[in-house]
Each structure stands twice: as structure tokens, then as C-alpha cells.
Amino acid sequence: MSESTQTSSSEHNDTGTSMRRKKATRACFHCQKAHLTCDDSRPCQRCIKRDLAASCTDGIRKKAKYLQDSHYDVYEIIDNKFYYNNSTPNPIEQQTKYQSPPTPILTHSPTPLQQIHPGPFSTYNETPVLPSFTNNNRQLMLPKTVDESVYLKSFGRSIPTSPISPLSSHFADDYNYQQLFYSRQHRSHYINNLGQSLFIAPPQTNQTVFMHNGFPSATPNNIVDPSTLFAPESYPLATVNYGFGSEAVNLEYSILSNMLSSASTESLGPHNGFAEIGMVDQNWQQPQLQRTTSPVMTTPGGLNGGSTSQKRENSGKKKMSSNTPENVYANVKTPFSYTEGFHYLVNWVKERMEKDHIERIVRALATFRPSFIALIMNLTEEDLIFMEKCFQRTILEFEKLISFSGTPTVVWRRTGEIALVGKEFLLLTQWTKDQLLGKTTYIYEVMDNQSAVEYWEKFAAHAFDTSRQSVMTTCILMRPSGMPVPCAFCFTIKRDIFDIPLAIVGNLTMKELDAQYRML
């Protein structure tokens, strides 16, 4: 302890040869990976020497453990009301850890009461807890757990070299391996639990969907725990007890098991809006992943860094040939199948992400799934076809618009499938139009892992939040060369007439790197 003070205090008043050099406040990705001395400049000296200047970005830092399992990662306060989104802790840990109730999600405006509840609440014998703000549990106190506060704090003491570093970071596949074992001990505990929560067959539950007035609403969340409905602490119309406790688990199970195992639900035919989104429970307790034996999954892609970019040999790319409104209306004869996209997402994530990232994405998906189902369930095939026409028609309009804007822009579907790219985006990312549109490419595939996770979390949080359309954030795009491009990222969710996200328009501008180059 005294050692360390000595070292740091002597750093600039003493020329002694024995003096230890000051450590870099933040090692770059390459140095971190190589366990070598870095410095605070970007690109750092070592990277310059090794010709890695272009990709010298801040290394990844793990979120502190106490923050890792915080489910209040992203808060927003809007009109004194309070949304949360993002990763809930591993339910198993959570059970013991959080005596405190989940934070209710307030909808921005009263909407018709609607409930979807995934069966019995106490699968694991935990009683649903009532929401309350009076609790003084640290986890419920805003400033402590808000991402931003962490951010600010770190600014307070030592200014991070990269302003975007706390939010996103470059995550190369091979590095996942190291990450995974970086701190084996406490991690393995976490991973084991997660393994269980994700891959052990869930108890059987029937999902019931309650609608109010037969009226689907655009409420961000619609799980209502009946026991909280009449509780004084509960909110007048739509209280949420979701993402916590057993429901969360069930939903997670269902979404995962369904998405991972079910054969294509596409064949279910018309009137089954469920199939359309590919996130249905349709026999979800049936082919219950054979994984029960090995709860700890090995992430094939992530662990060996091997299967880098095995592209799906996309079967039938439904190209949007129509380039006039007339064509759109004439040519679209079937609904667009989103199922494939969601399945692909799950496989993609499974293949190249670390356990906790998988978990976060699955949770994010589970967050909007109920709303999705509620909205989609009473759509007819015709509606779906109509929506697809709308989509394609919209794309046509965007196409014109985008050609005039100078901002790198991409438009993708709710599954992430890229539908339109501006030339500035191509310049920025160095992908060719053909690479992105020629075969189905998903927006998260051109992001680094961390950014992909964050994107899905943010999308989940805003998918059904009609009070705001745009989300500002940052993300790191990956060039074909593997070079990360840190960007400011703003995306806008365009919804269809049923309030279902239809298209997402993303604007990206390069960040940080140009600043670094200017420093040279």
C-alpha cells in the first residue's frame, strides 16, 4: 500500500533510474492483449511501431462485478417517470441478492390495460415482489447505478483517453477467449449459473395472453403481475413486473428454446402472427434443447476465434426489385418472414458471444417479445402483406432522401436485416453495397460485439416506446478489414400503423478516430 503511494507520488519529481514508469491510464486493445506496456497516446507508441496505428483503440475493460449484474444499466428519466431497460441479473443470483422489488416501468401515457403473463409466477417459489420506490437498496438509487454516473465518475478522477470507452469497446473474437478466462474464479460462478438459467429445460408453463378490450397497445411492457395490480404502490394502469423472477426466466426459456430449437414457425400459415415474428411459444416446451447435461456452454466462435465470418449461404434473398411505388404494390404478395432473421440472430449471438452477452441479448429480446406478440397476434395475413408493402414503399422514399443527406445512413428491418445503405455509410465502413445488400446482412454484423449487445438493448427499450423515436448512442462499426470505427450512432424506429417497429433508420458519424489522427 505504502509502496504504491510512493511510486505514484515520485513519478514526476525524481529522475531516479529505479523509478518505475507511470503506467498507462488505459492500455490499448493491442497492448492489452499482448500484455505489453502501452501509453496514453492514441495510437500508442507500440502500435505506431508495429504499424497498428489505425486500429489502436482503447482496450476492453470489464464492468466491475457489482455493475455487471446490475439490471439498472440504462435509465432515463422522462417527466419524472422512469424507464429501465437492459439486462436483468441472472435470476438465480437475483433471487438471493435482491430483496428489493423490481422497478416498475411506467408507460408514458395510460394505455388500455393489457396483460400477457407467462403462467404461474412462482416457479421457483419466489413470491412476486411489489414495486416500490421507498426502498433504499443501493440498486434502486439512481445515481449509483446509472451507466452515466459511472461514466461521470471516471471522468472525475482520471479522464479516459477515449470518451466512448465506458460505453462500448472493441471486441475481437479471439479476445473473447481471454476475457472469458481473465478472472476465472468469480466468472465461472456467474457463467455456471447463467448456463443453468439458459439451458436447463424450463418448467412447463402455458403462456396466456390477456387482452383488454381486444385492443393491443404500444405499451413498452405488458406483463402484469396480478398481485401487484391492486397494490397501493402499483401504477394505475400498467404496472410491470417483468424481467424479474420467474416470469423472466420463463420468458427467457421460451424465447430461447423456441428460437433455438423450433423448426421454422413460418409454416404455420396465415393468421398466425406469432409465426411471423418468429418469437412464438408454439410448442415451446417440446424440443427442449438437449443441453441439460452441459449447462456451461462453450461458445464455439468466441472461444477459438475461428469461425470468423461464416456467412449464411442465404437461400432465397427476397430482393426488393420494385423500384416504383406501383411495382411495390403489385409485387409484394406475401408477408416478409422475420422468423429467419430472429433465428439467425440467436445463432449468430450464440456462436460468437460470451455468455453474459448472450444473456443480455436474450433478455433484450424477451423484453419486447410480449408486446410484439400482443400486437401481432391479431393481424391477418393481409395486414402482414400490407405492412411489407409499407416497408418497401418506405424504403423507396428513404432511398431518395438518403441520397441527399451527407450523413452515413443505413436502414434495416426490425430483425436487423439491412435494407438500404447510403453511399456515405459505405465510405465510412468500407463495405460495398453488394456485400451488405447482395446477401442478407444484419446491422449487428457490422458492429463489434459490445455494440451489438447495446444496440439490441436499446432497441428493446424503445421498440414500443412511442414517446420517443430516436435513440442516441455510440457504437463501433467493423470494417471488412476488422478495423473498428468508433461512431456516434443515432437510430430512429419507424413504426407501422399497428405501432410495430417496421424500419430502423440509423445515422452514424465517425468519432474519436479523426480526433486521434488530428493529434498526430
Next chain:
DNA sequence: CACTTCGGAACTTAAAAATT
């Protein structure tokens, strides 16, 4: 002999516990 990899010591940070 140069270069790479990586175990683990040294250091940093921040929460929790102890002390005033």
C-alpha cells in the same frame, strides 16, 4: 537472437467495514 505469448506480481479503484 528477435519476436511472441502469457502467468502472475504490482498496481488501481471503489465498495464495505471499521473507526472516530
Next chain:
DNA sequence: ATTTTTAAGTTCCGAAGTGT
């Protein structure tokens, strides 16, 4: 309220391995 302890994370030294 302040200080100390504890726990968990990060950096990078230097030993060991690999290539030429």
C-alpha cells in the same frame, strides 16, 4: 464523516516458447 480493509479489476514485467 473519515479512514481502513477488502475485493475485484487493470497494467505490464519478465520467463518461457517459437521462429529464423
